[in-house]
Amino acid sequence: MTHSVASGKSIRFLYIASIVLLCAWVLGPLYLLAVNALSSPDTINQFPMNLIPEFDLESLIFFANFYGMLDALINSITVALFTMCFSICLGAPAGYALARFDFVGKELFRVIILMTRAFPLPLLALPLAVFFIETGLDDTAFGLSLVHTTLALPFAILITFSLFSGVPRELEEAAWTLGCNRFAAFRFVILPLILPGITASAIFAFVISWNEVFASAVLTIQNRTLTAFLLQNLDTAPLHLKFAGGFILVVPAIVFIFAVRKYLFAMWGISNR
Amino acid sequence: MKIKHSVIGLTVGCAISLSVNAEVLFWSTQAKPAQETQAMREQVLSSSATKVSYQANDGGPWLTRLQAELKAGSGEIGVLGALHGDFAAMNPDDLVDLDSLGLGAASATFNDLAKLGTSSAQYIPWMQASYVMAANKKALKYLPEGADVDSLTYDQLIAWASNVQKETGSAKFGFPAGPKGLKHRFFQGYLYPSYTDGVVRTFASDKAVKAWEKFRELWAVTNPASTNYSFLQEQLLSEEVWIAFDHTSRLANAFNERPNDFVAFPAPAGPEGRGFMPVIAGIAIPRTAPNMNEAKNVVKHMLDPKTQLATLRATNFFPVVDVDLPSDLPPAVQAAGGAIAKMSGSPDANPGLLPAGLGSKGGDFNRIFVDSFERIVLANQDIRAVLNDQKPKLQAIMNETGAPCWAPDAPSNGACPVE
Numbered sequence: 133m134t135h136s137v138a139s140g141k142s143i144r145f146l147y148i149a150s151i152v153l154l155c156a157w158v159l160g161p162l163y164l165l166a167v168n169a170l171s172s173p174d175t176i177n178q179f180p181m182n183l184i185p186e187f188d189l190e191s192l193i194f195f196a197n198f199y200g201m202l203d204a205l206i207n208s209i210t211v212a213l214f215t216m217c218f219s220i221c222l223g224a225p226a227g228y229a230l231a232r233f234d235f236v237g238k239e240l241f242r243v244i245i246l247m248t249r250a251f252p253l254p255l256l257a258l259p260l261a262v263f264f265i266e267t268g269l270d271d272t273a274f275g276l277s278l279v280h281t282t283l284a285l286p287f288a289i290l291i292t293f294s295l296f297s298g299v300p301r302e303l304e305e306a307a308w309t310l311g312c313n314r315f316a317a318f319r320f321v322i323l324p325l326i327l328p329g330i331t332a333s334a335i336f337a338f339v340i341s342w343n344e345v346f347a348s349a350v351l352t353i354q355n356r357t358l359t360a361f362l363l364q365n366l367d368t369a370p371l372h373l374k375f376a377g378g379f380i381l382v383v384p385a386i387v388f389i390f391a392v393r394k395y396l397f398a399m400w401g402i403s404n405r
Numbered sequence: 406m407k408i409k410h411s412v413i414g415l416t417v418g419c420a421i422s423l424s425v426n427a428e429v430l431f432w433s434t435q436a437k438p439a440q441e442t443q444a445m446r447e448q449v450l451s452s453s454a455t456k457v458s459y460q461a462n463d464g465g466p467w468l469t470r471l472q473a474e475l476k477a478g479s480g481e482i483g484v485l486g487a488l489h490g491d492f493a494a495m496n497p498d499d500l501v502d503l504d505s506l507g508l509g510a511a512s513a514t515f516n517d518l519a520k521l522g523t524s525s526a527q528y529i530p531w532m533q534a535s536y537v538m539a540a541n542k543k544a545l546k547y548l549p550e551g552a553d554v555d556s557l558t559y560d561q562l563i564a565w566a567s568n569v570q571k572e573t574g575s576a577k578f579g580f581p582a583g584p585k586g587l588k589h590r591f592f593q594g595y596l597y598p599s600y601t602d603g604v605v606r607t608f609a610s611d612k613a614v615k616a617w618e619k620f621r622e623l624w625a626v627t628n629p630a631s632t633n634y635s636f637l638q639e640q641l642l643s644e645e646v647w648i649a650f651d652h653t654s655r656l657a658n659a660f661n662e663r664p665n666d667f668v669a670f671p672a673p674a675g676p677e678g679r680g681f682m683p684v685i686a687g688i689a690i691p692r693t694a695p696n697m698n699e700a701k702n703v704v705k706h707m708l709d710p711k712t713q714l715a716t717l718r719a720t721n722f723f724p725v726v727d728v729d730l731p732s733d734l735p736p737a738v739q740a741a742g743g744a745i746a747k748m749s750g751s752p753d754a755n756p757g758l759l760p761a762g763l764g765s766k767g768g769d770f771n772r773i774f775v776d777s778f779e780r781i782v783l784a785n786q787d788i789r790a791v792l793n794d795q796k797p798k799l800q801a802i803m804n805e806t807g808a809p810c811w812a813p814d815a816p817s818n819g820a821c822p823v824e
Binding site: 349 | 430437438439440442443446447458460461462463465466469470472473474476477479480481482585636638639642643644658662
């Protein structure tokens, strides 16, 4: 008896310790990023490091005046939203087909989906850019979001595939017997069940598009995304601008994830906390 | 054609901000740090009669985009800005001949390099820099007896770094041996010319063995974290390092942020003189430039003495044309300018030019020196064995490209031999 209490305690300790570790893992760097983004250049170079923000806005104001920042931010959001829509519109039907139908070449199809991630972008960027210039897709948010959709599609398909597989076929069949056609059954029975999962794949698509640099840097020129626009200017910039720039790149993505977080948690069964 | 039009229609239909631009796109690998990009836009290009959009990129996207436009036969890039080595790796036919502009640097050597082996100018030298030493003033009191910071020898530098280590308890000489550090330029332009009076011919000579032995001595008193350093200004500001070697633009922030705390001074001298390497950036026009005349106007604007001074303030790269430097320049420019002037004007100066004629093999050439450094200094392998091992690889690069020797190597007929 005492033995199992002790082991229960140690499991509980391990559980809490891992939660603390995971939180520190994620929040630690974000906190340091925020502190340094809000510190003056002198403070940043000091040793030991300052752990309390002094709310010096110099570095952030620099970026507020950086030519083209707002346009780049808008472009980034446009491209990410397009990517989200495309990858769900294309990915969800593909996931549905994989879960519900048996067709020739199904296994091959699943492998091919993953293959789109097997080629590094720098390799594909040159022929893509040539094609885009020739077709007029070059330097548009639409064109770039097509490329990002290709990157996000495998995730969208595989996530929705497992979602559809998790919904019993009988539910759908019951709806048919009650007068729904295939589309109505999907709309009123299946969709509400899988909506959280769709949100999750939307977040994936958004973040993949938001973080992508190489294709954005090659395929857009005047209409750059924020990542392409800033990231290349940051790796050689002085420390205080690196922190401020990193902060600016991270915040919109965090805001987005926070905005949709309850749908994400719902997928994992902790609904709507 | 129909598909093409419908694609364009779709694109426009998506209501995306398709900006109509009469601007010239300046596609550059230089002035990449955010504050330099900003200064290029606000201080250098705003005075141009032609509207310019300045975009600074990493080498990868820069080249990929350029290649795509050349392949597609049309594009948006009007003017290219890059280092000599970037242009040397290109096909000269892809760059417009610029002789008709009648522009050029004050240095005949630079103008010659800009021909890229053809008979006419493929790019116009735009700005120049070099590598210098910098030190925290706190380190100066540990200088070995009789040593003058403006005319150090390698032995004195080693003694100095060793004194600092003894007094402070930590190694405070910093060397840019990180992944993005420019260590290969130190070997090609500083160590080899100073100790062997050559780079290619003398690569595996007995004098080269001496040079590497000396560098090992220096490494023994170098901060071991140097294999992470790429921009020594950061370590100078954090005082992790007191004495440093790096590119002038990679030291600039230290001087601009705390001008009274640091000094810049010439690189040390060896038995064959004071080796140092100039760095040249150039501007060119790709054959696909959408508006050739306006692109040429931008090139002209960049070579104007006033613009050259503005560029100096913005990027810490020095003018290539003759200009009188005003006295109110930023601290980094004054410090670096003084050090470069002392270095090139010193009686034992022995300039080592940038590798020339290697075309796309420039990266492989650098690799030879980086590999030698890693094997000799980091892995502590036998110097003679490593040099003998690398020698045929170097010779293969020279033979393949047919590149003749450059200073300080004695001139050659045909490919430069590794002796």
